Every structure is written in structure tokens, then in C-alpha cells.
Amino acid sequence: MNQKLNELWPELREEMRGMMMEPDEIARIIRAAGGPTTATELGISVKLWRNAVKFARDVRNRWSFLDLADDAGLLDGFLADDPQ
Numbered sequence: 205m206n207q208k209l210n211e212l213w214p215e216l217r218e219e220m221r222g223m224m225m226e227p228d229e230i231a232r233i234i235r236a237a238g239g240p241t242t243a244t245e246l247g248i249s250v251k252l253w254r255n256a257v258k259f260a261r262d263v264r265n266r267w268s269f270l271d272l273a274d275d276a277g278l279l280d281g282f283l284a285d286d287p288q
Contacts, residue, residue, distance in 0.1 A: 205275065254283045 209216075231241045240246045243253035258279065261271050273279040 209272075258283060 234241050243250045246253070248256075257270065258274075261268070261274060270279065273282060
């Protein structure tokens with residue numbers, strides 16, 4: 205899978221670029237709609253939030269950006285940041 209992703213990555217990156225939004229912009233839109241953007245605002249502990257993100261791939265049968273991040277070794281670093 206990693207070899208295939210490596211081969212396809214330049215094309216995938218360009219294709220995804222048109223669908224991407226900056227995290228701050230996403231948070232702004234969610235807040236404007238009255239939605240929560242942090243674990244605290246959701247009313248859950250940071251530990252629960254981290255576990256939910258880390259193990260989400262185990263509860264569904266589809267591949268997503270979380271799988272890509274975990275397979276690439278990036279997810280744990282992301283989860284180490286303070287989500288509030």
C-alpha cells in the first residue's frame with residue numbers, strides 16, 4: 205500500500221488540494237454555526253477524544269485520511285497536540 209501511495213501521491217495531492225480547507229477556517233465555520241470545536245466543548249475528556257480518533261479506523265470498514273495518517277506514522281504526533 206505504501207509503495208502504491210508513493211507512486212500516486214503527486215496526483216492525489218493535486219486532486220485533494222481543491223477539496224482542502226485550512227483548519228482555522230473549518231473551526232470558524234463550525235463556531236459560526238454554533239458547533240463545538242474542542243473536546244472540552246464536546247463535553248468529553250481529552251483522553252476519550254484521542255482514543256476515538258486513534259481507534260476510529262477499527263470501527264468502520266472504509267479507508268480514510270485517519271488511516272493514511274496512522275499508516276504514515278503521523279497520527280500519534282497529531283494526537284499528542286493539546287485539543288483542549
